[in-house]
Amino acid sequence: MMRPACIAACLAIAAVCAQPGTTYAVEAALPDDSVYQLDAMLVDQFARPLRFRDLRGKPRLVTMIYTQCKYVCPMIVDSVQAVERGLTPAERLRIGFVLISMDPKRDTPAALQAVMTTRRLNPAAWTLLRPEETGLRGIAGILGVRYRALADGEFNHTTELVLLDADGRILARSAQIGGGVDRGLLAAVRAVLAP
Amino acid sequence: MITRRLLMLFGMLSLTCAVAAADKAGNWVSLPGDVFRSALELPDVPDGNNIPPFELERTPVTNGEFLEFVRAHPRWRRDRVPAVLAESRYLSHWTGPAALGLTALPEQPVTWVSWFAAEAYCRAKNARLPTWNEWEYAAAADAVRRDARSDPAWRETILAWYSRPSTQPLPAVGADQANAYGLRDLHGLVWEWVEDYSALLVSADNREQGAADSLKYCGAAALSMSDRDNYAVLMRVAMLSSLEGAGATANLGFRCARSP
Numbered sequence: 001m002m003r004p005a006c007i008a009a010c011l012a013i014a015a016v017c018a019q020p021g022t023t024y025a026v027e028a029a030l031p032d033d034s035v036y037q038l039d040a041m042l043v044d045q046f047a048r049p050l051r052f053r054d055l056r057g058k059p060r061l062v063t064m065i066y067t068q069c070k071y072v073c074p075m076i077v078d079s080v081q082a083v084e085r086g087l088t089p090a091e092r093l094r095i096g097f098v099l100i101s102m103d104p105k106r107d108t109p110a111a112l113q114a115v116m117t118t119r120r121l122n123p124a125a126w127t128l129l130r131p132e133e134t135g136l137r138g139i140a141g142i143l144g145v146r147y148r149a150l151a152d153g154e155f156n157h158t159t160e161l162v163l164l165d166a167d168g169r170i171l172a173r174s175a176q177i178g179g180g181v182d183r184g185l186l187a188a189v190r191a192v193l194a195p
Numbered sequence: 196m197i198t199r200r201l202l203m204l205f206g207m208l209s210l211t212c213a214v215a216a217a218d219k220a221g222n223w224v225s226l227p228g229d230v231f232r233s234a235l236e237l238p239d240v241p242d243g244n245n246i247p248p249f250e251l252e253r254t255p256v257t258n259g260e261f262l263e264f265v266r267a268h269p270r271w272r273r274d275r276v277p278a279v280l281a282e283s284r285y286l287s288h289w290t291g292p293a294a295l296g297l298t299a300l301p302e303q304p305v306t307w308v309s310w311f312a313a314e315a316y317c318r319a320k321n322a323r324l325p326t327w328n329e330w331e332y333a334a335a336a337d338a339v340r341r342d343a344r345s346d347p348a349w350r351e352t353i354l355a356w357y358s359r360p361s362t363q364p365l366p367a368v369g370a371d372q373a374n375a376y377g378l379r380d381l382h383g384l385v386w387e388w389v390e391d392y393s394a395l396l397v398s399a400d401n402r403e404q405g406a407a408d409s410l411k412y413c414g415a416a417a418l419s420m421s422d423r424d425n426y427a428v429l430m431r432v433a434m435l436s437s438l439e440g441a442g443a444t445a446n447l448g449f450r451c452a453r454s455p
Contacts, residue, residue, distance in 0.1 A: 028279070057231035115433070141310060141393055141440030142279060148394035150239040156396055160426070 013179050030056070034168035035142045040135035042100070045112035045128040052139065053168070055127070059142075059192045060096040062162045064145045066103035066155055067111045075177045076159055077119055082181035083189055084125070091193045092125060100129045104136060104154055144173065163188055222252045224377045231332040232427040234278035234344070235395075235432065238240045244328045244386040251325060252450040254379050255387060256316065256367035259287070259301030261308065264316050266293055270314055270360040281309040282441045286357035289422055303309070304448040313388045316435040317451035324390035327435075331428065334381040344425060356383045361375040384425070386434060388449040 101107035147157035290296025337343035
């Protein structure tokens with residue numbers, strides 16, 4: 001009984017907020033424990049700039065890589081793809097997969113685009129991001145990734161697959177790379193995608 | 196009349212600004228940079244790290260300075276900062292969210308600050324946190340030598356501080372003898388955040404290093420100490436490597452750096 005009234009009220013509010021020329025803050029305040037509280041700028045594989053918090057809006061599985069990486073990072077992408085394969089087509093429409101580079105010097109949008117192509121990543125679901133250099137350590141910090149750039153261009157780094165809810169709260173993480181899908185992580189992903 | 200008063204006011208303002216600028220300039224120390232060998236074993240740079248010239252603040256950031264920052268950037272007040280950027284004990288030694296009180300004197304080094312807060316402070320000053328390499332290089336100097344690390348007597352002095360109980364209130368910044376560059380309080384007052392705190396992939400217990408760590412750290416081994424007698428550096432690194440970016444402790448502060 002309450003529901004139609006509530007929907008009507010919501011629509012009315014949305015209509016007011018959506019009036020052209022107004023600057024109402026339509027989006028609710030970010031939760032205190034949202035990683036999107038971090039101010040950071042990035043560009044995606046299409047060279048479009050975005051704020052870290054623009055990723056808000058749907059659950060995302062986020063990890064950090066560098067595209068020159070020969071050994072471990074391809075396995076990290078494998079691990080994310082293993083989760084993607086574990087989902088139904090309907091579930092896949094509701095989640096985003098995000099790879100953030102820890103090597104912004106070399107991971108240009110073109111380099112990120114090349115990974116999209118060679119790994120056959122669906123651009124509707126996958127976002128590859130190059131952070132601004134000054135914001136990189138902060139993004140890694142908020143995701144719990146530790147890294148050190150080596151003299152030869154490689155990186156020493158920890159691996160984290162981090163599951164965020166639509167508001168950027170960390171729901172689950174996995175450090176498992178290789179050896180198929182992390183079943184615990186997959187279960188957490190399916191739980192957040194459940195209608 | 197009004198014009199004259201305004202002019203006077205402007206004159207005074209610009210004088211104030213000039214004094215403030217001089218103070219600020221006086222707080223920066225230029226370091227020439229060098230090829231520097233860390234006490235950490237860095238297999239990728241066996242001959243040492245090339246550290247370009249940079250500037251470092253003479254003393255750690257104080258409660259008074261951090262209060263100014265918090266007032267100008269209320270997002271970093273302890274009652275407004277998001278939990279992901281600073282843990283619950285952030286600035287907990289202050290009387291209020293924008294007031295120091297008797298337990299946090301203006302000239303004492305600020306502590307209970309997270310990495311994110313320290314980074315934001317330096318960024319607001321058009322500066323940054325020093326890297327670990329820069330910090331270690333600056334802190335290798337004693338009063339007369341730029342690299343006193345091999346002197347057992349100097350090592351003893353530093354270690355004596357680490358073994359001192361931390362129940363006493365912190366002294367004011369700047370009371371320590373300046374080192375060869377003119378920097379103060381790198382040892383003996385507080386521990387300091389560095390920009391790449393999370394690059395120090397070292398086990399808290401140096402003996403634990405081995406296959407497990409190599410796996411955890413993604414195909415490359417964790418760092419280890421090449422200079423095992425340099426306990427002071429090992430303790431710093433172990434402490435920093437155990438921290439999360441939102442973490443804060445009673446003895447951890449920071450100072451800013453900038454590139455010329």
